[in-house]
Amino acid sequence: GSTPEQPVEIEVTRIVAGTPEVIMITPTPEVVEAKPFRVAIVMPSSITDAAFSQSMYEGLLAVQEEMGGPEKMEIAYSEGMFNVPDAASAVRDYASQGFDLVIAHGSQYGSSLQQIAPEFPETSFAWGTSLDTFQADGITNVFAYQAEAQEGGYALGVLAAFMSKSGIMGVCGPVEAGDAKLYVDGFVTGATVQNPNATVQKTYTGSFSDVALMASAAETHIQAGADMLTGSSQSVVGAIGIAKDNGAYWFGTQWDQTALAPETVVASQVYDWTGVIKDMIASRQAGVLGNKSYTLTFKNGGLVIQYNPGIDVPADAKAAVDAAIAGIMDGTIDPLKGPVQ
Amino acid sequence: MAELFTLPVLFGIIYSGIRLATPYLYASIGESFSQASGVLNLGVDGIMLMGAYTGFYVGMTSGSLWLGLLAAAITGLLMGLLMAVISVTLKAEQGISGIGLQLFGLGLSTLLFKLTMGGAISISGFPPVRIPLLGNIPYIGEAFFNHNLLVYFAYLLVPIANFVLNKTTLGLKIRAAGQNPQAADTLGVNITLIRYLTVSMGGLMAGIAGASLSIALINLFQENITSGMGFIAVALVYFGGWKPTGVLLGSLLFSFVNAFQLWIQVKGINIPSDFAVMMPYVLTIFALAFAVKRVSAPAALTKIFERGEN
Amino acid sequence: MQEKHNAKELLNKTFDALLPLLAVPLALIIGALLLLIFKVNPLTAYWSLLQGAFGSVSGLTQTIVKATPLLLVGLGVCIAFRGGIINIGGEGQLIVGALAATAIAVGFPNLPRMIILPLTFLGAILAGGVWGGIPGILKSRLGVNEILSTVMMNAIALQLSNYLLRGPLIDPAEIERGTQIAQSALLPKAVWLTKLVPQTLLHSGAIIALVMAVLVYIFLWRTSIGYRIRAVGLNPDAAKYAGIPVQFYQALSLMLGGAFAGLAGAVEVTGVSHRMLEGLSAGYGFSGIVAALFGKLHPLGSIPASILFGGFLVGGRSMQRAVQVPSALIDTILGLTVLFVVSADIWSSYRARRRLSNG
Amino acid sequence: MTETKPSLLDQIHLQEMRMEGIVKKFPGVLANDHVDFDVHSGEIHALLGENGAGKSTLMRQLYGLYRPNEGRIYINDKEVSFHSPQDAIAAGIGMIHQHFMLVPSLTVVENVALGLKSSRGPLLDLDVVEKRLMEISDKYRLKVDPRSYVWQLAVGEQQRVEILKALYRGADLLILDEPTAVLTPQEVDEFFGTLKQMANDGHALIFITHKLHEVIAISNRITVLRDGRVVGTLNNDGVTKTELAQMMVGRPVILQYNKNPQKPGDARLVVENLSVAGDRGSDAVKGVSFELFSGEILGLAGVSGNGQRDLAEALAGLRPVREGKILLNGKDVTHTSPNHHITAGQSYIPEERMKEGAIKDFSVADNIILQDHNRPPYSRGSFLDFKLIDERTTELVNQYNVKTPSNKTPLKNLSGGNIQKLILARELSRKPAVLIASQPTRGVDVGASEYIHQCLLEQRDSGTATMLISEDLDEIRALSDRIAVIYEGKIVGIVDAATTSVEDLGLMMAGVLPETLEKQTVAPAD
Ligand SMILES: Nc1ncnc2c1ncn2[C@@H]1O[C@H](COP(=O)(O)OP(=O)(O)OP(=O)(O)O)[C@@H](O)[C@H]1O
Numbered sequence A: 001g002s003t004p005e006q007p008v009e010i011e012v013t014r015i016v017a018g019t020p021e022v023i024m025i026t027p028t029p030e031v032v033e034a035k036p037f038r039v040a041i042v043m044p045s046s047i048t049d050a051a052f053s054q055s056m057y058e059g060l061l062a063v064q065e066e067m068g069g070p071e072k073m074e075i076a077y078s079e080g081m082f083n084v085p086d087a088a089s090a091v092r093d094y095a096s097q098g099f100d101l102v103i104a105h106g107s108q109y110g111s112s113l114q115q116i117a118p119e120f121p122e123t124s125f126a127w128g129t130s131l132d133t134f135q136a137d138g139i140t141n142v143f144a145y146q147a148e149a150q151e152g153g154y155a156l157g158v159l160a161a162f163m164s165k166s167g168i169m170g171v172c173g174p175v176e177a178g179d180a181k182l183y184v185d186g187f188v189t190g191a192t193v194q195n196p197n198a199t200v201q202k203t204y205t206g207s208f209s210d211v212a213l214m215a216s217a218a219e220t221h222i223q224a225g226a227d228m229l230t231g232s233s234q235s236v237v238g239a240i241g242i243a244k245d246n247g248a249y250w251f252g253t254q255w256d257q258t259a260l261a262p263e264t265v266v267a268s269q270v271y272d273w274t275g276v277i278k279d280m281i282a283s284r285q286a287g288v289l290g291n292k293s294y295t296l297t298f299k300n301g302g303l304v305i306q307y308n309p310g311i312d313v314p315a316d317a318k319a320a321v322d323a324a325i326a327g328i329m330d331g332t333i334d335p336l337k338g339p340v341q
Numbered sequence B: 001m002a003e004l005f006t007l008p009v010l011f012g013i014i015y016s017g018i019r020l021a022t023p024y025l026y027a028s029i030g031e032s033f034s035q036a037s038g039v040l041n042l043g044v045d046g047i048m049l050m051g052a053y054t055g056f057y058v059g060m061t062s063g064s065l066w067l068g069l070l071a072a073a074i075t076g077l078l079m080g081l082l083m084a085v086i087s088v089t090l091k092a093e094q095g096i097s098g099i100g101l102q103l104f105g106l107g108l109s110t111l112l113f114k115l116t117m118g119g120a121i122s123i124s125g126f127p128p129v130r131i132p133l134l135g136n137i138p139y140i141g142e143a144f145f146n147h148n149l150l151v152y153f154a155y156l157l158v159p160i161a162n163f164v165l166n167k168t169t170l171g172l173k174i175r176a177a178g179q180n181p182q183a184a185d186t187l188g189v190n191i192t193l194i195r196y197l198t199v200s201m202g203g204l205m206a207g208i209a210g211a212s213l214s215i216a217l218i219n220l221f222q223e224n225i226t227s228g229m230g231f232i233a234v235a236l237v238y239f240g241g242w243k244p245t246g247v248l249l250g251s252l253l254f255s256f257v258n259a260f261q262l263w264i265q266v267k268g269i270n271i272p273s274d275f276a277v278m279m280p281y282v283l284t285i286f287a288l289a290f291a292v293k294r295v296s297a298p299a300a301l302t303k304i305f306e307r308g309e310n
Numbered sequence C: 001m002q003e004k005h006n007a008k009e010l011l012n013k014t015f016d017a018l019l020p021l022l023a024v025p026l027a028l029i030i031g032a033l034l035l036l037i038f039k040v041n042p043l044t045a046y047w048s049l050l051q052g053a054f055g056s057v058s059g060l061t062q063t064i065v066k067a068t069p070l071l072l073v074g075l076g077v078c079i080a081f082r083g084g085i086i087n088i089g090g091e092g093q094l095i096v097g098a099l100a101a102t103a104i105a106v107g108f109p110n111l112p113r114m115i116i117l118p119l120t121f122l123g124a125i126l127a128g129g130v131w132g133g134i135p136g137i138l139k140s141r142l143g144v145n146e147i148l149s150t151v152m153m154n155a156i157a158l159q160l161s162n163y164l165l166r167g168p169l170i171d172p173a174e175i176e177r178g179t180q181i182a183q184s185a186l187l188p189k190a191v192w193l194t195k196l197v198p199q200t201l202l203h204s205g206a207i208i209a210l211v212m213a214v215l216v217y218i219f220l221w222r223t224s225i226g227y228r229i230r231a232v233g234l235n236p237d238a239a240k241y242a243g244i245p246v247q248f249y250q251a252l253s254l255m256l257g258g259a260f261a262g263l264a265g266a267v268e269v270t271g272v273s274h275r276m277l278e279g280l281s282a283g284y285g286f287s288g289i290v291a292a293l294f295g296k297l298h299p300l301g302s303i304p305a306s307i308l309f310g311g312f313l314v315g316g317r318s319m320q321r322a323v324q325v326p327s328a329l330i331d332t333i334l335g336l337t338v339l340f341v342v343s344a345d346i347w348s349s350y351r352a353r354r355r356l357s358n359g
Numbered sequence D: 001m002t003e004t005k006p007s008l009l010d011q012i013h014l015q016e017m018r019m020e021g022i023v024k025k026f027p028g029v030l031a032n033d034h035v036d037f038d039v040h041s042g043e044i045h046a047l048l049g050e051n052g053a054g055k056s057t058l059m060r061q062l063y064g065l066y067r068p069n070e071g072r073i074y075i076n077d078k079e080v081s082f083h084s085p086q087d088a089i090a091a092g093i094g095m096i097h098q099h100f101m102l103v104p105s106l107t108v109v110e111n112v113a114l115g116l117k118s119s120r121g122p123l124l125d126l127d128v129v130e131k132r133l134m135e136i137s138d139k140y141r142l143k144v145d146p147r148s149y150v151w152q153l154a155v156g157e158q159q160r161v162e163i164l165k166a167l168y169r170g171a172d173l174l175i176l177d178e179p180t181a182v183l184t185p186q187e188v189d190e191f192f193g194t195l196k197q198m199a200n201d202g203h204a205l206i207f208i209t210h211k212l213h214e215v216i217a218i219s220n221r222i223t224v225l226r227d228g229r230v231v232g233t234l235n236n237d238g239v240t241k242t243e244l245a246q247m248m249v250g251r252p253v254i255l256q257y258n259k260n261p262q263k264p265g266d267a268r269l270v271v272e273n274l275s276v277a278g279d280r281g282s283d284a285v286k287g288v289s290f291e292l293f294s295g296e297i298l299g300l301a302g303v304s305g306n307g308q309r310d311l312a313e314a315l316a317g318l319r320p321v322r323e324g325k326i327l328l329n330g331k332d333v334t335h336t337s338p339n340h341h342i343t344a345g346q347s348y349i350p351e352e353r354m355k356e357g358a359i360k361d362f363s364v365a366d367n368i369i370l371q372d373h374n375r376p377p378y379s380r381g382s383f384l385d386f387k388l389i390d391e392r393t394t395e396l397v398n399q400y401n402v403k404t405p406s407n408k409t410p411l412k413n414l415s416g417g418n419i420q421k422l423i424l425a426r427e428l429s430r431k432p433a434v435l436i437a438s439q440p441t442r443g444v445d446v447g448a449s450e451y452i453h454q455c456l457l458e459q460r461d462s463g464t465a466t467m468l469i470s471e472d473l474d475e476i477r478a479l480s481d482r483i484a485v486i487y488e489g490k491i492v493g494i495v496d497a498a499t500t501s502v503e504d505l506g507l508m509m510a511g512v513l514p515e516t517l518e519k520q521t522v523a524p525a526d
């Protein structure tokens, strides 16, 4: 992962305020007490899913190391919590065990958190991807976070279209919703802006875990002429394997997927949650238990395009990506619509 | 819709369907032997997972895919043997033992994966082998004759299994053990031995089915990589009426429709993707209900064998 | 004398029923070796398992909350199995039950509890019944094997749920917010099941399940319909001879199996999550089979079996949290436990046979 | 291990078999209580006893199906211990089982070839087996179609396959557990020829039957079992049926019936031009018409496999009618479900009653209410009245002398004969208007047969219209008022029972029309 050394800009969206404000935070929160800061995370898939769950877990590990190891920060996790009531009881359990911060890492956990948070006013909670801190219900101890997945989608779409010889790209999605959908929409926009003649084919397997069907989906894309593939969820590993076998390129999201297939993965949009985590910790230590929402963007460094050093990406392609990122950062490009006229 | 009816799409579907059917073929043919002898093994999915893991891990660390395949086969065999001990010797209810085996395989394969690999890595699996001459026919060559060895083996297995079941003394004993074990027993057929044999061979094949995913088709391992394929494989045995050719038919139907629905999505045809994904399941039921000749299950299937009771 | 004999027989029977449980420690011993690989003290781990499942009010209530859908699905499994049908479609039947309950409850937000609550449950039971009834009719009319059709129906239900939760049933607030989380709107409070213990998840669904267990027992063994279902399950030829329409009762038993799974779905949405969510079924369709078979396919036996199994699920999770091992380790131990318990069955039947031949 | 002997005349290795002090316990039953039994080469030793006396159990231990609790088995004076039938087969023992041990989904040849060593190693040699099977089948005149599936065969044909299976294997010692129960008299005669020939060849034979005349006709020695104990072993010189019956039952048995004069009433069952498809697709019953009157017993005679079973099943509503009409008590029940037939007042004792007529895993009491569980008085508002059911069961169990530990005992723990009696008790006690009784005394001991026959006659006297389907001509002639003979699915003729000779019946059973028989022996058919 990438742990920026400089101060991170975090965009904090206050629902009340309506306009995002930018605050500066210090990289390492001061830990005053001797007892460690205790973080628990509950997640739908596993800490090694090469996707959403792993991105957050590794973020926690990075912060832990920065803070000085397990003595300074304790991390507990519950994985495989696809069933929401199970996740809710895990969250409740952590809260009653006195954890400082309990992260419910899945948008489906929101409504449970809404019920649990008021029961534990001393505990900080966080959830994502969402921006809703339930402030409207008078809840003040919930953080919310989300990734502007479409931003990286746009950038990678540009890159894919640039590199594609056939002008055909394939997207392998799990279900048409949430973070995955945003990413895909961004990718389609980026690709078609870069190459107006480009075709972006989409498939959904209806499952977050069906690796084999995902592989078939990738195969179908390739047969239909695609030479650039992307997709989201933990099941894309299947598609990556197929891309590799067929000499197609892959673009990853949520986590740096290079290690899965070093000769296939061109670049990944990496979610870097360290800034968010550190700010939540710092806020809590400053007495603010919640009511802040965070968005990962290119601008605040939460989203990073990680290139695979093993693959030669033409300089002009990189330049196009850089231009796209710059455009997104300065607002001249809307990742879901294209350049703003 | 018209864009779906082109040669590239047709042969694309055939190519993908043939590949997709491979793990089902291994698992279902193995399971049909076990069921033909009277043992319902619902744990195929768990065995596939263990096979997929060991096949991948051994293949990766040793650098030899064949060694990986062997490891997967042995793992499958051992898991099958475990099922046989539980359901044949200890006479446990077959349905529940299978579910236990599935849970165990799912848990253990994930655990080992985390312990030894931490995260998914991809390898180069069995490469495609183009069959000389035939492989060069336009379209047909690509769709039928440019697959990896494990795919060819799966299809080769169909006539072999057919032969064993129908033309050998062993096959006759297997069928008798599933239909009337008491009768076979009185003729000196060792029911226990036969069932041990079929259930462990079924396990072995399920192990290979798993490996076909992890070292020949997808070429990596991820937790729960089968995502319930083992249960579909069991269902396909019923579709196939306990006959290898029937199982072939079922696996192909299911896989072709699955490949077809992906093309529907790729071509951007406007139906919700969920309904597209549903298609193979719906059509398999329909085909069995209206098109395929149905056979009744082996009379002793799921029944515990007690000597002398009749 | 007679009384003493009866008491002894009861003692023996209880012992036989408990004998398989002696297999649990064996499974745990193997699990302990796995725990040691992860450098975890097995005693600490198992203590947290026990503590998590039964050691506190919150643990105990969670166990019962988990046991509730297991028992309901298990009751359906009992009926179907008794009718000679292997129902592995509990997962799909539960999902459509939950979907129907959600659609009804969300569709009529202003009806009084007295009307909407029964309506919601009825809808779920009907939907589950239809989902079980389709394979039932396919079996009886067209001879389609139920294992095949129920496995397929599970997948179809899952996709149906995906579709509805992203489309017609999605929470309008999700669209408004643009988050598009695949979940339904919160159900009106009128259909929320009553909390039995404040500050816990325990809801009146547990009572429904218990009552149902007794009713199913009466149904199967005290009524002529139950007699017919059992007759059809044990010997279809003789049942046909006796004038029982075999195919109808096969379809009926699968339909009833589905209805119970559908009811479990309704209980989950109205008692626990208060909305329809992805992943709601949580494998209950399969764990329910285990619970039913642990309970010897007896509705009353399924009660302790569900509690045991529910306790394992809850305790397993809290053990995972306490000692931070991968959740897969819990699945492994659970799988081992199932395998050991069924394997141990032979000893109790052996004991029973020996007793009979000696006495 | 299971080597095929090229010929029956091969060397016999097993000279003598001796069982000593055999004890076998089952839950609640002492099936064998210190039984001594022996047989030697060249001998036919009959084993006799009431239903449940322990005959099958004793033989199953000899065949390695059960292990004795106590006792020893010697072969040629060497102690042996059989863990499975494989061991017994290896020692030269063969067994024809009382319950058919056939695989219905396999063909006749496949059933014969099962478990045999093939001449082609691991590959099947069905053509070789078929050829040799046909030789044996010709030699002993046991006709079967080797390529038919067993499920397509009638019971008698299945029994032939069982015998062929054993003959094919050419065992030194052959156990025959009620092999003649389903054979016609002619078949029995031929079969006895075979047995005698085998004995002459040096085989040892153990023969179990409930038909005393058969015992006297064929055996060298006779052992009688009662309640698991040996009552005695005697040489077959000058023993009478009455003596044997008394030894078995422990009291004198009447072997003759007094039939009251017939009081015929209205037509209870009218069958018009009935055609029924058989299992093999073609019609098994072809345009059959007859009437069955209140207060009469109409015997249906015929060689097994001539459509009796299909006719009976059609009459019971269990098999679809292709053409024609069935009127039951004046009601047209042609295309209705079995339930309609039952409601219209019909009882049916099926031929395969172990499989169709009872639920073995149900208790004795549950089996009593099989057809009537949803009718008053057993069920009220769909709840079952257990007290009443229990009372009724006790009553029937006592009345019909069914040996059972309790009303709650699973039926499968009763001896076959007792299961039979229970089914009969149920069917007769339903006071049917029409009773279709298929082989009602097959496999039942003399005491029970006698009782069943009396019951059938009592029912007749009280007005029941009975159709008695049997391959036992003695039984048919003793009980029937009229006899219909069926041949290849057609009724050859209906004749008066009292005035028609066995020989004429035999000719009719071979398809000879009554008109062509000698005038004076034929009674006018009504
Ligand atoms: N598997 C079994 N389990 C329990 N009891 C049994 C079993 N087999 C036989 N019995 C009992 O043992 C006794 C002897 O049965 P067996 O079958 O040997 O009698 P049989 O002499 O062959 O009678 P039949 O003339 O009816 O064939 C009977 O009381 C029967 O109920």
Ligand SMILES: Nc1ncnc2c1ncn2[C@@H]1O[C@H](COP(=O)(O)OP(=O)(O)OP(=O)(O)O)[C@@H](O)[C@H]1O
Pocket (backbone or CB within 6 Å): B310, D051, D052, D056, D057, D098, D099, D100, D155, D178, D181, D351, D352, D353, D354, D355, D414, D415, D416, D417, D420, D442, D443, D444
């Ligand atoms: N399928 C059948 N069709 C017709 N008659 C049958 C059939 N099966 C059994 N019978 C008859 O029923 C009679 C009684 O059964 P049987 O005495 O075999 O029971 P059993 O020997 O006590 O049972 P077990 O072998 O379990 O001890 C047998 O003599 C046999 O002729």
Ligand SMILES: [Mg+2]
Pocket (backbone or CB within 6 Å): D055, D056, D057, D098, D177, D416
């Ligand atoms: Mg017997």
Ligand SMILES: [Mg+2]
Pocket (backbone or CB within 6 Å): D051, D052, D056, D415, D416, D417
């Ligand atoms: Mg008997």
